């Protein structure tokens with residue numbers, strides 16, 4: 001019989017933490033969620049979910065099944081397991097672990113002996129041992145491995161993915177010692193179908209950076225080929241479609257307007273930060289960043305070419321962005337290439353509107369117009385198709401007379417100008 005009254009406490013209730021508290025409650029665990037954003041806690045406690053993967057009804061059901069949410073960390077002391085899922089952004093292009101340290105402080109102030117602490121935020125190898133543990137130990141006066149247990153488990157959630165979700169995506173786990181690893185494995189086995197154990201926290205931290213850097217580099221590679229194929233007058237989409245018929249040794253990636261979100265543009269910087277400590281750059285990361293960062297400018301250049309062909313000057317023209325989220329079927333616009341594209345077009349005197357059923361407003365320096373439906377679409381000189389939300393498949397684009405530049409290569413816009 002456990003001495004704890006709550007199975008799981010989660011710090012940080014965003015894209016990672018909220019699904020974790022809801023799914024764990026569904027799996028029959030007693031769960032406490034702490035987020036220091038009081039407004040968010042209020043909204044969540046009123047049953048309003050800010051993310052697409054968790055519906056308001058799912059959240060309400062979890063709340064009625066005992067999920068406790070608070071903007072105060074005290075109840076962490078009653079939790080057997082504590083998962084940290086706070087942001088790990090870049091500040092001045094450097095890893096910013098201030099949120100992890102703040103979370104560690106909340107744990108240190110509310111710790112109970114025998115607790116199991118797991119970091120899930122994406123970070124560079126060494127963070128659990130060099131940053132998280134010293135902070136908890138200093139605040140609490142307790143010793144990791146003796147008084148409490150610690151591990152790292154990367155989060156692989158793919159917002160908007162309807163096939164691979166919380167339960168069926170294998171979970172990599174690690175601990176600072178054998179007992180920690182065993183306890184953490186036992187915990188995740190209660191809520192996830194397959195648990196993969198690695199030998200230490202640094203290996204587990206590195207797994208996440210390998211996965212996301214792999215995507216970042218391959219996206220950059222296909223983006224570079226798309227630009228070159230356009231210059232060579234070769235249809236990159238035909239090439240990709242044919243290449244992906246190879247049943248082995250090839251995984252297809254798609255060109256696009258750039259990379260966005262909280263992971264792909266940011267995580268590789270955590271890897272570079274670590275390797276620079278041993279005097280080595282990750283050359284692939286630097287090149288991939290350079291290429292992916294130029295994609296919004298490339299798209300603007302292609303739009304300019306198209307407008308020239310249409311005989312329309314950019315200045316005072318109107319362009320509608322179809323989709324502004326960084327990827328399909330979600331509302332997240334963090335680091336979205338759309339933001340760079342909009343800024344660039346605005347600097348050339350273009351009036352911008354956007355149509356994105358997932359996004360209510362966009363934080364741009366010059367305010368832009370949100371189109372709620374397509375009734376006023378004919379006032380635009382060009383549509384820039386940026387994010388291929390699934391519901392756009394229902395639109396009959398043949399009926400739309402405005403010329404379209406498609407930065408995503410979707411099947412149903414085959415007759416438009418494409419990246």
Ligand SMILES: NC(=O)c1ccc[n+]([C@@H]2O[C@H](COP(=O)([O-])OP(=O)(O)OC[C@H]3O[C@@H](n4cnc5c(N)ncnc54)[C@H](O)[C@@H]3O)[C@@H](O)[C@H]2O)c1
Nearest residue numbers: 012013014015016035036037085086088102103121122155
């Ligand atoms: N979003 C994804 O798809 C994804 C996928 C895998 C991994 N990750 C990683 O998971 C981590 C969390 O990302 P996210 O997208 O869920 O972030 P998010 O911004 O959506 O949510 C983080 C939450 O933490 C809260 N918070 C910040 N500091 C806090 C503190 N000291 N105490 C309590 N709450 C605090 C914020 O108010 C916010 O609600 C990051 O390291 C990210 O890289 C994200």
